[in-house]
Amino acid sequence: MLLGVIADDFTGATDIAGFLVANGMKTIQLNGVPADALSADADAVVISLKSRSCPVDQAVTDSVAALRWLQAAGCQQFYFKYCSTFDSTADGNIGPVTDALLAELNESFTVICPSLPVNGRTVCHGNLFVNGELLSESGMRHHPVTPMTDANLMRLMNAQAQGVSGLVDYQTIDQGTSAVVAAFDQLRAQGVQYAVVDTLNNQHLVTIGEACKNLKLVTGGSGLAAGIARNWVTAQSGQAEALSTGHPQAGKTVVLSGSCSVMTNKQVGQYQRVAPHFALDVKACLTDDNYCNAVCDWVVDNLDGEYAPMVFATANPEMLKVIQAEYGAQASSLAVEQFFSQLAHRLREQGVRNFIVAGGETSGVVTQSLGVKGFHIGPQIAPGVPWVTAIDQDLSLALKSGNFGDESFFTTAQGFFHD
Numbered sequence: 143m144l145l146g147v148i149a150d151d152f153t154g155a156t157d158i159a160g161f162l163v164a165n166g167m168k169t170i171q172l173n174g175v176p177a178d179a180l181s182a183d184a185d186a187v188v189i190s191l192k193s194r195s196c197p198v199d200q201a202v203t204d205s206v207a208a209l210r211w212l213q214a215a216g217c218q219q220f221y222f223k224y225c226s227t228f229d230s231t232a233d234g235n236i237g238p239v240t241d242a243l244l245a246e247l248n249e250s251f252t253v254i255c256p257s258l259p260v261n262g263r264t265v266c267h268g269n270l271f272v273n274g275e276l277l278s279e280s281g282m283r284h285h286p287v288t289p290m291t292d293a294n295l296m297r298l299m300n301a302q303a304q305g306v307s308g309l310v311d312y313q314t315i316d317q318g319t320s321a322v323v324a325a326f327d328q329l330r331a332q333g334v335q336y337a338v339v340d341t342l343n344n345q346h347l348v349t350i351g352e353a354c355k356n357l358k359l360v361t362g363g364s365g366l367a368a369g370i371a372r373n374w375v376t377a378q379s380g381q382a383e384a385l386s387t388g389h390p391q392a393g394k395t396v397v398l399s400g401s402c403s404v405m406t407n408k409q410v411g412q413y414q415r416v417a418p419h420f421a422l423d424v425k426a427c428l429t430d431d432n433y434c435n436a437v438c439d440w441v442v443d444n445l446d447g448e449y450a451p452m453v454f455a456t457a458n459p460e461m462l463k464v465i466q467a468e469y470g471a472q473a474s475s476l477a478v479e480q481f482f483s484q485l486a487h488r489l490r491e492q493g494v495r496n497f498i499v500a501g502g503e504t505s506g507v508v509t510q511s512l513g514v515k516g517f518h519i520g521p522q523i524a525p526g527v528p529w530v531t532a533i534d535q536d537l538s539l540a541l542k543s544g545n546f547g548d549e550s551f552f553t554t555a556q557g558f559f560h561d
């Protein structure tokens with residue numbers, strides 16, 4: 143085992159696992175920290191946690207446990223994967239988890255690299271942009287759990303973490319790997335622990351990846367995975383083998399959407415035109431004990447059409463504001479998550495074998511409730527969203543991060559089925 147990845151949510155984990163496979167590393171994804179050692183033929187192991195929005199102590203404990211497991215598995219470099227839109231406000235978990243991982247590794251320096259240019263996430267002068275808009279002016283400012291109202295990564299890290307952030311700007315990165323390594327050395331000498339790295343394009347990620355070769359810990363979105371994988375890939379890349387084990391089979395399929403992102407709103411809107419759909423009533427999730435059975439029956443009645451039925455909680459910012467004002471932001475999002483968790487479990491009992499899920503937290507609860515231990519990684523439906531197949535059950539999932547994929551994502555995903 144070469145590379146160990148600790149991902150702070152489940153869509154994030156499949157996102158980076160997909161990029162590692164695409165860049166030639168045989169990769170396996172494990173849901174949570176396994177109780178035992180693993181004898182798998184893999185170059186990289188991705189452990190998915192649900193640590194993005196949980197209490198900070200739990201995020202630290204779970205992340206350190208994952209690190210220790212990966213060390214015991216023989217990994218030589220470690221990658222803390224978080225969201226390409228950071229998804230972590232001033233009191234978020236990225237800073238404390240980074241500090242704890244550095245301390246555990248006896249290290250004092252790492253990079254902060256959320257960028258993913260293929261999906262429009264870039265960093266310029268330390269500010270994170272989403273499709274050319276500042277993060278704080280993008281749809282992410284309305285996120286139900288982590289509303290991002292600051293785009294400056296140094297400021298966010300300084301608020302969350304114990305240490306100090308510095309910047310490696312894009313002019314330095316344009317100068318190539320040795321200039322970036324020299325900038326890291328200079329920041330280290332100034333007492334900086336976290337180097338925020340500007341990234342405008344994929345070439346920058348390759349340069350940053352090379353410059354990170356000797357860092358025990360790197361942190362970032364999935365974009366940096368391509369650069370890091372290059373440092374490890376050997377002639378016997380396992381891409382084709384890994385892709386075939388992760389391919390989905392035709393079978394009963396459902397779409398569950400618990401994301402309220404701008405792109406998921408568009409995807410849900412488009413899919414409603416062609417497929418049976420059911421809009422969740424948050425009040426019923428909170429108050430009606432029989433609601434889940436009723437929705438489950440509706441899904442089962444609609445499984446035989448051309449396209450899979452969709453159950454969605456997805457709401458636009460105005461609708462979300464009304465719901466949150468009435469029931470509370472935390473209570474309503476929890477009720478929706480619990481609903482999807484129960485529904486997924488019941489649908490599995492009804493023979494559903496393919497789950498297309500939109501939303502990181504939503505994917506986390508669905509995967510946990512299905513009791514999947516880990517995944518083989520299959521083909522990418524869209525950048526950052528591969529089909530994955532359970533290592534221990536006859537079950538495939540497409541775990542879509544809120545803002546990933548294009549408008550026809552849900553139909554495109556169903557075009558991958560083998561008989």
Ligand SMILES: Nc1ncnc2c1ncn2[C@@H]1O[C@H](COP(=O)(O)OP(=O)(O)O)[C@@H](O)[C@H]1O
Nearest residue numbers: 286401403455474475478479501502503504544
């Ligand atoms: N209609 C709704 N009302 C309140 N909360 C909602 C609603 N729809 C979704 N949510 C909650 O919003 C959160 C969305 O987060 P997540 O699933 O991670 O999506 P994303 O990938 O877009 O961040 C979840 O906690 C979900 O339960």
Ligand SMILES: O=C(O)[C@@H](O)C(=O)COP(=O)(O)O
Nearest residue numbers: 153154157225226502543544
């Ligand atoms: O890095 C990303 O953008 C994704 O991998 C990711 O973490 C997405 O999180 P959600 O938007 O909560 O799905």
